[in-house]
Amino acid sequence: MIDLGRRLPDSGRLTSGPAIVAFLAAFKLLLHLATSGVYGLFIDELYFLACGEHLAWGYVDLSPLTAFQAWLARALFGDSMLAIRLFPALAGAGLVVSAGALAGIGFWNKHTILLFGLAVIAGLLLTRERRLMANRWFVLGGAVALLIFLPNLIWVIQHGFPHFEQLANIRRDQRDVAFSPFQFLGLQVLFLNPLALPVWLGGLVHLVGGRAGRPYRALGWAYLVALAVLLAMRAKVYYIAPIYPILFAAGGVALEGRLSRTRWRWVKPAYAGALALFGALIAPTALPVLPPETYLRYTRAIGISQPRLENRRTSEMPQLFADRFGWPEMARTVAKVYHSLPPEERAKTAIFGNDYGQAGAIDFYGPKLGLPKAIGGHNNYWYWGPRHYTGESVIVLGDDRETLEERFESVQAVAEVGHPYAMAQEHFTLFLCRNPRGWTIQQVWPELKRWN
Secondary structure, eight states: OOOTTOOOOOOOGGGSHHHHHHHHHHHHHHHHHHTTTTSOOOHHHHHHHHHHTSOOSOOSSSOHHHHHHHHHHHHHHOSOHHHHHHHHHHHHHHHHHHSSOOHHHHHHHOTTHHHHHHHHHHHHHTSGGGGGGGSHHHHHHHHHHHHHHHHHHHHHHHTTOHHHHHHHHHHHHTOBOOOOHHHHHHHHHHHTOGGGHHHHHHHHHHHHHOSTTGGGHHHHHHHHHHHHHHHHHTOOTTTTGGGHHHHHHHHHHHHHHHTOSGGGTTHHHHHHHHHHHHHHHHGGGTSOOSOHHHHHHHHHHHTOOOOOOBSOOOOSSOHHHHTTSSHHHHHHHHHHHHHTSOHHHHTTEEEEESSHHHHHHHHHHHHHHTOOOOBOOBTHHHHHOOTTOOSSEEEEESOOHHHHHTTEEEEEEEEEEOOTTSOGGGOEEEEEEEEESSOOHHHHGGGGOBOO
């Protein structure tokens, strides 16, 4: 482990730096595994699981490793909540130990690692450590990363950079809440535990301006470059979160040095205790550790809850929790309608989801309910096409009667879908639509693309 400019004195085996990091990693792993089944599957998890059934070198809005690990988890461990969330929990614990990942594999998991790589290069160019870029191992490492990333890059190029189209649609539709730079920075403080501000901000100062942090100054500049780019792009506030372990490490070293004097040693356990106590206080706002009703009472009592990140109407629960509710109930309602149809009509009836959460819920919960796989135009579902359906009979989720009556001769309201804690868009009337007005679903499929 690097010391970021200062070598700490040796300590006991169980209180050494590596041991403490291992304890933190184990605690993080156990915490995520213990809370894996408190709430239901998140909307994006349903979509990732569906992508895992369509393995490819790329997708509209995610990197291929996400789909592969979803497929692998189900293939190895089944469909339990613990099985589905095991690999993400292990990855989170591994992040505590390594504070990063191999660049090539990182590309397969999240394309935003490209921003971090470019920010590190910019940081090197801004410091005397730019000489490291002339090292053959630096060039070789970049070449290996590119080689690993190449299949996904080829897919992205062949498909016309679909993620850029999706991002343009999101900006046009103003889906995401637009935060000012001050609000963006304020949310960083909130997300990272307000009491931890002196550590990571001190780490930034240590890297950028401290004499001891000079060998690692490029990392401080990398943070500032990445922050500037994300502010200019009006990106989501949590996109920069993976870089903070660097600042925390640097800040920990700097703080340790300042508090090593005898008269200040009492501050370390006091500050660590305050961090842990306040962290435990706000943890239920981010982790699903409380039952919904208890969560609502708790957040009202402490006056802190999740900030609104998207311009979508929610329920009493904030979006990051609300998007975990209602999916099994939705699938059961669809199954009741589907099985009420005569067998000959049922065989030709498609189930159309207007967002990937609806379609993903049918794909995940549907097999045990006797449902076929869903179709839809949202993101990668559009690539997977209308399957064998013609559109003569369709159960439609999440649409309105007026729009459907323009396309079908018969539009029948057959059920109501909704859960008290689910997002507002997941409260809707379920329609059974028959007899298209002079079209087949294969003909109109290009018009149904919705990437947002």
